[in-house]
Amino acid sequence: MAKSSSVFDSLRQDIDALAKQLGVSSVLIMRSLPQHMQVEASGGRHEETYPIGAQGKKSSLAHNGQALYCERVVDTDQPLYVKDSRLEADWAGNEDEVEFGLSNYLGYAVHGPDGEVYGTVCALHEEAKEYSAEELAALDELRKKVEVLLARELK
Numbered sequence: 788m789a790k791s792s793s794v795f796d797s798l799r800q801d802i803d804a805l806a807k808q809l810g811v812s813s814v815l816i817m818r819s820l821p822q823h824m825q826v827e828a829s830g831g832r833h834e835e836t837y838p839i840g841a842q843g844k845k846s847s848l849a850h851n852g853q854a855l856y857c858e859r860v861v862d863t864d865q866p867l868y869v870k871d872s873r874l875e876a877d878w879a880g881n882e883d884e885v886e887f888g889l890s891n892y893l894g895y896a897v898h899g900p901d902g903e904v905y906g907t908v909c910a911l912h913e914e915a916k917e918y919s920a921e922e923l924a925a926l927d928e929l930r931k932k933v934e935v936l937l938a939r940e941l942k
Contacts, residue, residue, distance in 0.1 A: 793827060794827075795936060798929070801932065802814050802831075805926065809910050811891070811911060811912040812889060812911055812912050813889065814831050814908070815827075815910075816829075816906065818906040819857070823842035824855050824907075825906075826838065826842075827839065833889070833911070843857075853881050856878070856881065857894055857909055861907065868892070869891065878892075891914060891915055892910070893918055895908055897930055899937050908930045
């Protein structure tokens with residue numbers, strides 16, 4: 788993991804272990820900012836692709852106007868599963884697919900102590916992938932841990 792200090796430092800091993808457990812390229816904690824989605828923690832093989840502090844422009848600023856996966860989760864406050872963006876009209880050609888080859892996405896909204904959506908926890912992969920109930924629960928466990936840390940940090 789990157790050597791930057793963050794509220795999520797205590798989750799570094801959990802994030803790397805989860806990427807291995809899920810068999811995915813990347814597991815991220817993302818924060819929603821007014822104009823960007825920002826990487827707050829990163830693990831897995833694509834850690835250099837998504838370093839802490841990296842930002843993706845939200846759809847209103849993007850050259851193609853297409854929403855980022857995590858942006859959709861934040862906007863709808865609903866989980867998002869994209870089996871293979873290359874085969875889904877809503878997601879074909881999105882930034883993560885085009886720039887990084889990551890066409891599979893699973894993400895959950897993370898809420899701050901005020902109940903507002905803070906960002907997401909998500910998994911990305913290069914190939915179409917289905918997730919078992921156990922894998923879905925494991926990503927949701929990470930979401931819960933993130934929310935506990937945020938509750939302590941943002942009181």
